[in-house]
Amino acid sequence: MDEDWQADLERWLAPYLEALGNKTRRRMCPAYIAGLIGPGDRKSIQPMAARSDAIPYDRLHHFIGAGLWDSAPLEATLWSQADELVGGDRAWLIIDDTALPKKGKASVGVAPQYATALGKNANCQTLVSVTLASGEVPLMLSLRLFLPESWTSDTARMDKAGVPAPLQEYRTKLEIAIEEIDRIIAAGVRFGCVLADAGYGLSAPFRQALSTRGLCWAVGIPRHQKVYPADVQLIFPVAGRGRLRVRHVPDVKSMAAHVMLESAKWRQVSWRKGTKGRLTARFAAMRVRIADGAPQRIGSAGAQHMPGEEAWLVGEHRSNGERKYYLSNLPADTPIKALAGAIKARWICEQAHQQLKEELGLDHFEGRSWTGLHRHALMSMIAYAFLQSRRLAQAGRKKKSPRSASPTHLAGSAPGHP
Structure with a gap:
């Protein structure tokens, strides 16, 4: 990566920082994302802070784990930028999940469960992922933690990990995926077809929920x-x-x-x-x-x-x-x-999972709270979107005016979403 990436990152993050308001947060957000993108094998808070004199560990830790700020405006900005970069009737919306191996029992959602990437049961956290992709360019839109019944049956454990009260009821990965699809549609993100592996495709209610929404699926x-x-x-x-x-x-x-x-x-x-x-x-x-x-x-x-x-x-x-x-x-x-x-x-979402983990430290987060994990995931997705935007710009493929472009359907008269 060339040396002026940090100046580009500052420009890219301008709409995100507007939503954060507080001056300290407006400093910590770029510092955290630059730490994820920059050199170093470990992308948890302590080593990122140690690699930069400008980032005090305690402030960075507070920003991710305990700061009182709303992630929704940042998520909305990410979705808008992703739509401009790759959205349209030829784009795919890919549903999958990815496992974050963990030790111990304290990290939110951790439990012995099947990890697709490992091909076996492991002690891990499972995140339901939603990826918007066009051609060979994926952008991660959503990573939402699945809570096994060993967690949802223990209110005290969920309260200690800071799981929001409305999300403490047990929900299957399929239900989480449909909720995320609904939020993405409501935000106006454009795509032509929903893709998922057999873990989701074997479910008749999942397929029927997609058809009820007028969506194409494979x-x-x-x-x-x-x-x-x-x-x-x-x-x-x-x-x-x-x-x-x-x-x-x-x-x-x-x-x-x-x-x-x-x-x-x-x-x-x-x-x-x-x-x-x-x-x-x-x-x-x-x-x-x-x-x-x-x-x-x-x-x-x-x-x-x-x-x-x-x-x-x-x-x-x-x-x-x-x-x-x-x-x-x-x-x-x-x-x-x-x-x-x-x-x-669908293969492109697996590549995105791998890059988010290996290059941006998605699975390096060492905090235990619901809020901290989802904020770290959001920062990782924003960093990934920034790198993809640079890739597209350097390839000269960035769309000129995507929202005014005439729609081109995937195949014949394939229905899109409203």
Whole structure:
């Protein structure tokens, strides 16, 4: 990074500092973010303060952990800047979560739980993340802590960690994600399609919540997710004896996603250029009805889910032999290459998680409070947005007047959000 980055950072942070008001806070915010961006392996408060004579440790610690200031205006500024940089109908909104490994039991939200990045259970904090991305440029919009039931069942423990009273009830990661999507839509951030892995995509309420909001989505699913053929019909079965049937039932049984795609036509598809050439895999796609309607007893088959929304079922056979499956409500005329491009665009959020941790110290925070953790995460996201803005400016790709640009939909008449 060239030497004038700190002068650029000062200009970039001007709208953030206006919202902070207090003179000391207006000094601490740039100092903290410069500490995250600057040299040094450890980006917790003590080593950042030690590397700079201009940052007293106690003031920096108070700013993040205990200072009385509202993060909402800073978050609103971040979202506005992110929208100007990469927002639009071709942008992706990517839902995921990331784990911060921790020792002990005192840090807010820490518990033994599954850490995706580690591929195993670990003592960690889990943050639900929302990333806005266009092409290969991600910007993190939101990082919200998930509280396991071992925390939400212990009010005294939550009070000690400073968890706000309205957030002390147990909420799943899926519920947190939908709440964040609603806040992002309300703020006017523009995107064309929501992406998520199978941890979120396996949930019918999550998919249905996105569809109810008029959003396009493409999500991973388990191979055993049940689906119906797109032409499934609802019929009144003839009763051999007893009372006449009063409810429709499907004329065929649902089947697992991987079984449905066994008869599909598979083809080699390339979705983007990587560092070692074009990225390709074999894909198949067919229209189906998702078996996520109301459960109903269907003859000898027992309780089955009725046909729900029509969607794309997509399969991917990777060169290493791995097989993955997806659902998407993109329009019926969407080409398979566009489906593959949407599905594979999710990888960029994992890169953002890695950069936030390795370069900006997202997982270095040593405080234990709810407020401190979320403020540190916000400072990390602002620092990341600043670096991405410089990257775009240097590449000459920054949009001239994004809000006046004519919308270009992802594929055909893909619906956007209001």
